[in-house]
């Protein structure tokens with residue numbers, strides 16, 4: 001291939017027609033509260049893992065609905081399941097439980113389960 | 115309160131027969147006055163007569179309009195009538211009407227309401243250009259049984275709502291928030307989900323302003339029970355694709371990514387803007403007009419229903435975007451202020 005000295009970056013635009021939200025849909029079945037997040041960011045602000053890993057429940061929930069699965073998995077791996085985020089969520093979402101359910105759906109073992 | 119005995123024949127001119135004018139007329143009749151409602155269109159009820167169900171209780175709009183019409187049968191109502199000229203004569207006001215008559219009144223109430231923003235002015239949203247784009251008012255008419263080719267017989271799978279159309283938009287000449295359209299969008303999104311249970315629905319908003327009683331419950335319900343998606347970002351442009359859908363582009367500002375989605379129907383939340391047609395009349399009576407074009411109250415805290423001029427009062431959306439309960443409360447409040455004013459004459 002001819003080298004022109006520059007490359008094209010892939011578009012970062014999200015095409016909602018094509019996004020696969022099946023993981024989010026399954027999460028909603030297990031955790032109906034996943035739908036009522038208002039994106040306030042309290043969870044991320046209080047999360048001890050966030051400054052080091054970028055973990056954010058807000059971004060996890062949004063990412064699942066925007067097809068950013070790889071990012072979601074990276075974030076989930078950093079969660080320590082401390083439950084601080086659950087204490088601050090103004091919508092009363094049991095975020096810790098939600099993360100656990102999501103790990104189950106994703107087949108990622110927390111608490112030693114696969 | 116004691117009924118007005120001495121001035122039972124004193125006329126109060128009510129300009130505009132929307133719910134503000136009707137509710138004020140009802141209260142004034144109860145106080146022993148003779149209100150005269152001057153309405154430019156061929157029916158009373160104003161905008162609410164076009165709506166289907168009202169937030170926050172989903173009560174039929176028809177119920178309140180019909181009740182008010184019934185309860186104001188004792189008032190003189192002049193339909194298809196406008197005011198050509200207005201002036202002061204001693205303590206009274208004289209109004210020259212389009213039917214050739216002159217009306218003399220001890221007090222005047224402006225209840226001339228608002229105008230709906232003309233959605234076609236925001237050309238980038240494609241109203242009047244693409245067949246899939248409609249307004250909040252079009253949708254209410256459709257809910258009321260008026261046919262609409264944008265919906266009838268169509269397979270509707272994907273629906274979008276655009277908030278703040280012509281509101282919070284300095285370039286469109288309206289810096290103000292219209293206040294009712296966030297909750298109207300959520301209400302209509304829920305109603306559409308009930309009509310089209312398989313449809314996916316997206317609301318594009320800048321902020322969700324859900325200030326009123328039960329409004330936040332509507333929001334939670336829309337998310338939890340109806341699965342409506344909320345995307346924070348103002349729609350930037352709308353275009354049509356080859357399959358006959360409209361493509362909406364926005365930035366999802368919470369994700370920091372541009373998004374696009376194709377839709378079968380897009381509903382624009384046209385805002386409440388000032389009724390410019392009353393500026394001429396306001397000018398003849400030396401009434402103040404605010405920067406947003408709505409008529410100016412004496413002050414916005416204690417005397418919202420009073421003008422700077424003795425004997426001239428306001429009620430409802432004439433002074434700014436209002437909900438139905440706010441409008442009705444102002445109308446009753448204005449009627450009492452009119453009573454106090456005329457009693458002191």
Ligand SMILES: Cc1cc2nc3c(=O)[nH]c(=O)nc-3n(C[C@H](O)[C@H](O)[C@H](O)COP(=O)(O)OP(=O)(O)OC[C@H]3O[C@@H](n4cnc5c(N)ncnc54)[C@H](O)[C@@H]3O)c2cc1C
Pocket residue numbers: 129130131132133134135152153154155157158159160161162165167168169170195196197225226227228229230250251254294298384385386389391392429430431432436437438439441
């Ligand atoms: C899409 C939409 C949906 C809404 N849904 C709800 C809801 O569900 N619940 C809720 O609480 N609120 C709702 N609202 C708000 C509601 O419509 C207003 O609160 C209400 O219409 C205000 O009543 P009004 O009488 O002040 O003004 P209007 O309804 O505008 O009535 C004004 C009247 O004055 C007449 N008029 C105007 N100028 C003149 C003139 N120069 N001479 C003679 N007559 C004149 C007009 O013809 C009209 O009849 C909604 C608003 C919108 C835009």
Ligand code: SF4
Pocket residue numbers: 043046047048049050055056057078079080081082083084085086095096099
């Ligand atoms: S449970 Fe996980 S996401 Fe929540 S605060 Fe703790 S580490 Fe952060």
Ligand code: SF4
Pocket residue numbers: 036037038039040041042043044057058088089090091092093095
């Ligand atoms: S605290 Fe709760 S509502 Fe706020 S962003 Fe996190 S999950 Fe969503």
Ligand code: SF4
Pocket residue numbers: 277278279281282290291292293294295296297321322323383385
């Ligand atoms: S009420 Fe909502 S949609 Fe309407 S102008 Fe205000 S912010 Fe925009």
